[in-house]
Amino acid sequence: MTLIEKDDSAASVTPAETSAASLSQSQSVPAPSLGPVAGAERVSQREPSAVLRMSETEAAAIGGDLDDPEDDELVLLNMGPSHPSTHGVLRLMLELSGETVLRSKPVIGYLHTGMEKTGESLSYLQGGTNVTRMDYASPLFNELAFSLATERLLGIEAPERATWIRMLMCELNRVSSHLLFMATNGMDLGAVSMMIYGWREREEVLRFFEKVTGLRMNHNYIRPGGVAADLPADWRDDVAELIKLIEPRLHEYDTLLTGQPIWRERLQGVGVINTAEALALGATGPLLRSTGMAADLRRDEPYLFYDQVDFDVIVGSYGDCYDRYAIRLNEIRESLHIVSQIIEAMPSGDYRIQDKKVTPPPRARIDASMEALIHHFKIFTEGFKAPPGEAYAAVESPRGELGVYLVSDGTSKPYRVHVRAPSFVNLQTLPHLMQGGLIADGVAIISSIDPIMGEVDR
């Protein structure tokens, strides 16, 4: 760990000097002013980083004086796309002076499978199976945002019990997603045993998901009009058991990581961002909250029944990697707190809307009623139609604002499905967070943004 100690002399290399040296041959860029400029201006004034995506042929054409020792001081390093600490297939181009990162550029698209295009050829009922695969660590949030947008188009509202079930499942999903973060964050920083612990606890949550939805991931459980199935009879015991299991484990994490000097040394003061910069770069979720802004859609624009439960919005104060770690750890506690309230509050009733145009009839009705047979046939062959229009619905996913923008032309398939993926936008802060830090800190920073590449590339 002594290797990553901050070297003050390296950190004091001013960006203006180095960038001017590196760019003098390719293009002239106004040197960024070093005065105390406000966040948004400072961010928009940073040099265009496209120069880093130059091919080797182009770079050779520009050349460089081999005898000039200044030329050797900057190194362009390619990191990824297959790198254990890039959370999938994130590729980074880094401009290095020694071990200090000057400019960097995330290169994405390696996981692009055209899911938004696919969504245009799937009906509203099938759409859930598509979007659920985007953010694969928190699939239920994708389904929820898609269902809310569809319901907004249709002008329907899920029944009370369905809404509470959605909340229960989403908060448990937030727990499992943050546990995954705990695991990977620990692994990225060398606390390898943390990886085992995080995955272990997450698996317990996924086991409950499997019991309810039939699948560990990619559930297609939350559907327009409600949820796919009611909770199993003994769900209260299962959830209570989960809370009883996970809460003490969080104390173990505290012992293992939170107060530990090596862990703190590794994260505190690394990847710092302030509120103005985070807002300018479109950051949401724990990344924005770490700067001290209590922005949480569950509190700001309560959807589902979040206005009926009691929970705290966790904020940081320094905007560094340690804050983001601590926020996620405490958000697990808050989510468990919400879940324990849901156990008490869960009403009885329908788990899906009793609208025969949207919800397929129960199997028994099909034998007895011609109408039911027709509705069943129509829903599964053609699907239900949404009136023409457009709608946007956003939820607070574990990574930030997850929004779904739907355009309908009156048919049973959305005309356009757009997903505002929090990781995609949050990733823009990466060059800003990494500038001036060490490569080893870069790993901590990528980890603390917690990007899910499935949702970045879609």
Place this chain on the structure above:
Amino acid sequence: MTQRYGAAIGAAQPSHGQTVIHPERSQWCDVAAQARADGFEQLLDLTAVDYLTFNAPRQLPEDIKPERFEVVAALISRQRGERLRMRTQVPADDPTVDTLFDLWPSAENLEREAHDMFGIVFEGHPDASRILMPEDWIGHPLRKDYDIGRIPVQFKAASNVR
């Protein structure tokens, strides 16, 4: 809304309870700058829609001429807890819009994606390159006249490929 942004935005109309304004393309940046000065400090989302094969009546204010493309931006004011959606019409023969990068740097990736997927050119964007597709890709996949391709699969007779 009209008092706040002048007549340039078309009649502001709610869409499923959300405020939508329709600035002219030439005033896209001006209206955006006004919105930012008005407290919409964050650009959350920016995307485009290709209305080429849209078979329903376009729900636009009367004074807005429908075009093939539409650029949609979602803004939020955290202080007031308010949201605003801006939609502007972009013709097919001149698919250009001014960039919002100078107002909200978060537009960088979002506009690159819209450029990649729809071929809309954002004038003044600092790095107008493809973001999701390979750099030498031809065509813009989310356009409606871009067919869903199929990859030939080994051991499947060509006649059976759906």
